[in-house]
Amino acid sequence: xxxxxxxxxxxxxxxxxxxxxxxxxxxxxxxxxxxxxxxxxxxxxxxxxxxxxxxxxxxxxxxxxxxxxxxxxxxxxxxxxxxxxxxxxxxxxxxxxxxxxxxxxxxxxxxxxxxxxxxxxxxxxxxxxxxxxxxxxxxxxxxxxxxxxxxxxxxxxxxxxxxxxxxxxxxxxxxxxxxxxxxxxxxxxx
Ligand code: GLN
Numbered sequence: 001x002x003x004x005x006x007x008x009x010x011x012x013x014x015x016x017x018x019x020x021x022x023x024x025x026x027x028x029x030x031x032x033x034x035x036x037x038x039x040x041x042x043x044x045x046x047x048x049x050x051x052x053x054x055x056x057x058x059x060x061x062x063x064x065x066x067x068x069x070x071x072x073x074x075x076x077x078x079x080x081x082x083x084x085x086x087x088x089x090x091x092x093x094x095x096x097x098x099x100x101x102x103x104x105x106x107x108x109x110x111x112x113x114x115x116x117x118x119x120x121x122x123x124x125x126x127x128x129x130x131x132x133x134x135x136x137x138x139x140x141x142x143x144x145x146x147x148x149x150x151x152x153x154x155x156x157x158x159x160x161x162x163x164x165x166x167x168x169x170x171x172x173x174x175x176x177x178x179x180x181x182x183x184x185x186x187x188x189x190x
Contacts, residue, residue, distance in 0.1 A: 002039045002184065003028035007053040009043030009078070013172035014180070021181035031062040037071065039163075039187040041180075044077030044134065044170055047106065051082070051095035060095065067099045072163035072187040074180070080104055080159075080166035081137050088140065100161045101143030108138040108155070108168075120169075122158055123149040125178050131157070131169035138168055163187070 004014045006027035018025040018041070028034060040063075042050070054060040067073060067083075075083040081090075082097045084104035090096075109116070114135055119128035131152070138155035142148060150158035150167075157168035158179075163186070171179040 001026060001037055002041065002187070003033060003037045004041045005043065005050075005059075005079075007057065007059075008045030008050055010170065010172045011043060013175075014041045014043055014076075017172055017175075017177040017180040018184065020177040021184045023180075023184045028059075029057060031058050034059075034062055034066055034071075039072035039074070039183065040066075042073060042075040042079030042082055043172070044079060047078040047081035047087075047096075048091050048094050050078055054097075055095070060097075064097050067097055067164070070163055072183070073099070073165070074183045075164075075166040076172065077134065077136055077168060077170055080139075080168055081106060083164055083166045084137075084139075089137075099164045100146060100159060100166060102139050102146055102156075102159060102161075103141040104137045105140045106137050107135050108140075109133060109136055117174075118152055120150045120152060120157070122179070123147070124182055129171070129176060129178065130174040131167075131171070132173040133157075133169045136168040 015025045086103045089106035148156040
């Protein structure tokens with residue numbers, strides 16, 4: 001059973017792709033809904049808002065604890081920012097869950113190129129993945145334990161550290177379940 005954090009973002013699309021990849025899925029809004037999950041997806045949205053909502057829904061400490069204990073998580077776009085140990089370009093009071101030893105820069109691609117799509121080579125996938133970037137972060141620095149799965153113009157945009165996965169782009173928007181499937185199968189064998 002994979003949870004999808006349902007405070008903001010493309011909850012329905014992420015849920016559909018997990019089902020398509022053969023998994024079961026449920027929305028997560030309350031601390032008790034974290035219990036027994038095999039993994040969690042943190043959708044995109046606005047990372048500052050997600051941080052505040054996590055606190056308001058009493059999920060912040062619970063989720064940090066679950067991540068420390070090894071809960072597999074796939075964070076996309078703002079979800080990548082939430083999983084970064086360090087954020088640049090954030091607000092003063094911005095909260096991150098952390099877990100991945102990386103520096104994420106918010107809105108890194110700048111205003112001119114607010115949103116764009118690109119065909120990316122992603123490690124482990126045979127064919128390019130159509131990646132949709134929306135006011136996306138990039139990864140500015142990774143620690144030695146972090147595997148870079150994809151880059152765009154020299155910047156890491158998909159990474160993995162152990163059971164934590166993160167993409168700068170929105171894998172749910174192209175309707176391609178391969179990244180969800182990879183997360184699901186890595187999660188299932190843990
Ligand atoms: N720009 C957003 C942030 O900083 C992320 C955008 C997104 O998730 N599409 O949180």
